[in-house]
Amino acid sequence: MKASYKFWFTLTAFFSCYCLQAQSPFDTTIYGRNDKVGKYADIRGFKMYYEEYGKGAPLLIIHGNGGSINNFLYQIPYFEQKYHVILADSRAQGKSVDKGDSLSYEMITDDLNALLETLHLDSCYVIGWSDGGIDGLLLAIRHPDKVKKLAVTGANLWPDSTAVNPVGYKWALKMNKDLEAKSNKTAEEKNELKVIHLLSYEPHITLKQLSTIKCPSLIISGDHDVILPEHTLLIARNIPQSYAWILPNSGHSTPIFYKDEFNKKVDEFFSKPYRRFEGLSILQ
Secondary structure (H helix, E strand, O other), X not given: OOHHHHOOHHHHHHHHOOOOOOOOHHHHOOOOOOOOOOEEEEEOOEXXXXXXXXXXXXXXXXXXXXXXXXXXXXXXXXXXXXXXXXXXXXXXXXXXOOOOOOOOHHHHHHHHHHHHHHOOOOOEEEEEEOHHHHHHHHHXXXXXXXXXXXXXXXXXXXXXXXXXXXXXXXXHHHHHHHHHHOOOOOHHHHHHHHHHHHHHHOOOOOHHHHOOOOOOEEEEEEOOOOEOHHHHHHHHHOOOOEEEEEEOOOOOOHHHHOHHHHHHHHXXXXXXXXXXXXXXXXXX
């Protein structure tokens, strides 16, 4: 994808820090291009690229819009020490080429479920970032038995300015409309458009759907995230077993700028029993 469309909200600020350098860590990391572990699986009409690392309890990590496996270069080395980490390039992104003319979060979610079926995994822990967080929520809704515990950061339920910071929302709409208006689109631009379409016009998850999520969930955002903190709290409050974690002095890229805190907190959440607050336990 062209640089103007490739990076979604989460990486824009981070890459600007490297604008004067020849390469960023994302360009040089082995993750997402590891010939020793990289494989393709026939998933629902396309070949999905995926990589696996470590041993232990299965952990699925899901990237965001226009991203790929390499976005988690700070999470893979940490979690592979105690988990069997599975990462995939989502449909129409990274190395997972899809020539179809449509794309939705539900499609991507069902693709991930099919990958878990292919790997003979009946359930796993799940981390999702940005669009990957949306996919994580939908996985817990559509395939509840597949998710033991869920940690998502920077996810939204619907595409408007009550959920997304107006600056980010208008930016996504403009990107989409500019590309829509272009005539004689190349195959690459058509693919870009269906990926960008997700940012502007999806998802459409209801609070009633959220209330069906069975697994303990950790709902994360930065206090200056492109996803409004009040929307993050809305998500947490409508999942029966959930914690909310709003990081101070943070935007959308919590797994990058707060990688150490993020990794430790998510690992602790996965490792410890969910704590219920009932009666006067709210005072503890």
